[in-house]
Amino acid sequence: MRPVDLAREHGLSAQAIRNYDDAGILPPTERSETGYRRYTHLHAQALRAFLALRGGHGHQRATEIMRATNRGDTESAYRLIDASHVALLTERNTRSEVAAALGALSTGTPTLIDGPPLTVGELARRLGVHPATLRTWETEGILRPERDRATGYRRYGPDSVRDAEIARQLRRGGYPLHQVAQFVDSLREAGGAEALSAFLGSWQERLATRSRDLLAGAAQLDAYLSLLDRAG
Known part of the structure; x- marks a missing residue:
């Protein structure tokens, strides 16, 4: 898939996809002989996971969660997720x-x-x-x-x-x-x-909305982790 193919599902620009790729939000990307990026269903699910996580955790923490996941450091990813839940409980x-x-x-x-x-x-x-x-x-x-x-x-x-x-x-x-x-x-x-x-x-x-957003993010991240397990 091309950047535009991933972008279309979410109403994003192709440049946004390239930016997410460069930020480590997506897993490593292969390139064609001419230098074009090649994306797969794994990248598509990573993007879904990031966008869902962003709703509950915010942009920066969602980025950190995806970076940790993509480098295989799920322990750090889980800790980041837990910290958001603790903060929400404190606010509640x-x-x-x-x-x-x-x-x-x-x-x-x-x-x-x-x-x-x-x-x-x-x-x-x-x-x-x-x-x-x-x-x-x-x-x-x-x-x-x-x-x-x-x-x-x-x-x-x-x-x-x-x-x-x-x-x-x-x-x-x-x-x-x-x-x-x-x-x-x-x-x-x-x-x-x-x-x-x-x-x-x-x-x-607002608290109820954020709780649902955290659940939605967890579901999409779990789906991404399942794909990574099968790919590994």
Whole structure:
């Protein structure tokens, strides 16, 4: 087969096939007497495997997996695949933790304050925590109080009070400070709990899609490995 024959199945250019060949994504290629590359069904399956792997692992890792496979180093290829699954599991757990925290907030929605901003002492009494705790939360990026221009004292407006009450609830639930900071940042970026719920739903869909992509890549790579076994 010619480069264009491999390319046609996937809507690629012949140059893309040559680039994949040069990158080691395809197995070694024979050349005709005139220097043209000759591809076989083995190369066609290698290309299918790479394109499927790319969906779940990304371009660079898919390339590394195919290079390792083509040089006979399946142990390295399996390790690369395992690393992607570990990363996906870690992200899935993070998403579950954020969703659980959001559920906890729904049973105790923070109330906004009326009137002027609160001082450190006033907010600490409201939450039942030590003022030093609020300063620690600020260092971790959980709170972003304003400063009084005349005195330099911290002033906690409605948004800061909301974030502080969220932090108190999450800390009571056993969440470490870095996870509390990540959650509060997500809440700020999403624009509130309702928007964050939509974000979590979209996140779950992305995780499910990537899981299917990893499965599809594994299936095509397994088919390629079977052909290599028979060819060897």
